[in-house]
Amino acid sequence: MDSPAVKITHVIFDVDGLIIDTERVYTECLEEICAEYGCEFTWEIKSQQMGKKEREAAQVLIDALKIPMTVDEYVHKLKARLEVKLPSVPLMPGAEKLIRHLHNNNIPIALASGSDGWGFKRKTAGHKELFALFHHTVLSSDDPDVKHGKPAPDCFLVAAKRFGDDPNPAEILVFEDAPNGAEAGVAAGMHVVWVPDPRADRTVLQDRVDQTLDSLEQFRPERFGLPAYSESV
Numbered sequence: 362m363d364s365p366a367v368k369i370t371h372v373i374f375d376v377d378g379l380i381i382d383t384e385r386v387y388t389e390c391l392e393e394i395c396a397e398y399g400c401e402f403t404w405e406i407k408s409q410q411m412g413k414k415e416r417e418a419a420q421v422l423i424d425a426l427k428i429p430m431t432v433d434e435y436v437h438k439l440k441a442r443l444e445v446k447l448p449s450v451p452l453m454p455g456a457e458k459l460i461r462h463l464h465n466n467n468i469p470i471a472l473a474s475g476s477d478g479w480g481f482k483r484k485t486a487g488h489k490e491l492f493a494l495f496h497h498t499v500l501s502s503d504d505p506d507v508k509h510g511k512p513a514p515d516c517f518l519v520a521a522k523r524f525g526d527d528p529n530p531a532e533i534l535v536f537e538d539a540p541n542g543a544e545a546g547v548a549a550g551m552h553v554v555w556v557p558d559p560r561a562d563r564t565v566l567q568d569r570v571d572q573t574l575d576s577l578e579q580f581r582p583e584r585f586g587l588p589a590y591s592e593s594v
């Protein structure tokens with residue numbers, strides 16, 4: 362095999378829609394809330410919300426649909442629905458295999474999400490053993506060091522710092538599903554593998570990310586100088 366163009370030393374994963382299938386749940390909950398106001402929750406609005414801090418995302422929807430609702434009311438309505446639906450959410454295809462592979466090969470791995478602690482606890486409740494493999498977790502909605510949510514690079518730069526061994530951003534790989542998240546990884550000066558929702562416009566970002574995949578199952582670690590899966594050696 363040709364030598365890889367990059368040698369990745371550290372990996373940062375997004376959470377919602379990348380490791381866990383929570384985007385489906387957000388869509389269901391927000392469709393219900395919008396319907397109460399006679400409005401439609403569109404992909405255009407969702408794609409602008411994805412990856413943002415919860416309250417920033419609330420403002421995106423309220424402004425887009427001009428709904429007479431405060432951010433606090435939005436958060437209250439959303440959490441009442443998420444509370445019921447989140448604890449049983451499955452993992453995305455290929456996520457567990459990749460996370461365990463990197464951990465088994467001593468590659469430092471971290472999480473950087475737009476979520477808050479309230480949601481993260483519920484999203485990961487059924488997958489505690491897997492999420493214990495990460496060196497650390499940055500939750501943008503709660504973290505005072507994350508001044509701006511995705512697409513700002515803050516959460517990835519904070520996550521890089523907290524590895525504790527001063528990694529070079531140019532040797533960090535970010536996995537993201539959200540357009541805002543992939544933008545944030547690029548803005549942080551990191552390599553980005555983007556696994557977008559099928560509805561996303563891939564042309565906007567495909568020249569700036571390293572790879573665009575339909576699923577994490579397609580990822581080949583050796584392309585980034587990471588250990589190959591044993592069956593593909």
Ligand SMILES: O=c1[nH]cc([C@@H]2O[C@H](COP(=O)(O)O)[C@@H](O)[C@H]2O)c(=O)[nH]1
Pocket residue numbers: 375376377378384387388391407410411412413414415416418419473474475476477480511539542
């Ligand atoms: O349909 C939506 N999906 C996702 C979000 C936001 O995106 C975050 C998940 O971001 P990430 O993929 O970075 O974990 C959620 O916590 C929420 O703030 C949202 O508002 N609406």
Ligand SMILES: [Mg+2]
Pocket residue numbers: 375376377378379411412537538539542
């Ligand atoms: Mg995501």
